[in-house]
Amino acid sequence: MKKALVFLADGFEEMEAVTPLDFMRRAGLDAKFVSLAGTLSVTGSHGVTYRADMLFDEKVASEADMLILPGGLPGAQNLQDNEALGKLLLKFHEEGKFVCAICAAPMVLGHLGILQGKKATIYPGMEDRLIGATPVADKVCRDGNVITGKGPGAAMTFAITLVEALAGKEVADKLRTSTVYD
Structure with missing residues (x-):
């Protein structure tokens, strides 16, 4: 079974964390929340x-197939400040595994050099944080093993894209139907 990890740091955007986790579990994928806060309880940007x-x-996380970074502030900055996560993201990218980020979190991928030569999207006004990327205005952008999303309003599209990347179009289409996704 394919495994995806959603990383939570204090100040994460709740919709951007819960929606991908929920959709992946509905699709039968092994999806888990991973705390970077030092405790299992992590508080989002809206309390x-x-x-x-x-x-x-790191050992358990390295066995996953996909890493997902929700945005929100200061959550995205807290993700970027975590050196162990940064090393893991670079390892995944080098191995061609999926690295995914939404809202402000694509700045983490830009900071690490993962977006070099790729197309990516980010929360409006933060395009300068997509270091090395060609910014696009799309709600969700997939360029190879990198998937980026624009913000909370793109959470469902982002989640469906992640499911399709890991489980295929047929599973994603069933999920679109069962969730009444347009």
Whole structure:
């Protein structure tokens, strides 16, 4: 079974974390919240506290097929400041595994050089943080093993794109129908 990890740092955008996790689980994928906060309880940018499935463990995380970074501030900055996560993202990118980020979080991929020569999207007004990328205005952009999303309003499109990348078009189409996604 394909495995995806959604990383939570204090100040994450709730919609951008919960929607991908929910859609992946509906699709039968092994998806988990991973806390970078040092405790299983992590509070989002709108004051909602979630319980992660696990604390960050580089060995366990390296066995996943996809890493997902929700945006939100200061959540995205907290993700960027985590050196162990940065090393893991670089390893995944070098191995051709999926690295995915939405809203402000694509700045983490830009900071690490992962977006070099790729197309990517980010929250409006933050395009200068897509270091090395060609910014696009699309809600979601997939360029090879890198998938980026624009913001909270793109969370469902982002989630469907992640499911399609890991489980295929047929599974994503069934999910579109069952969730009444247009």
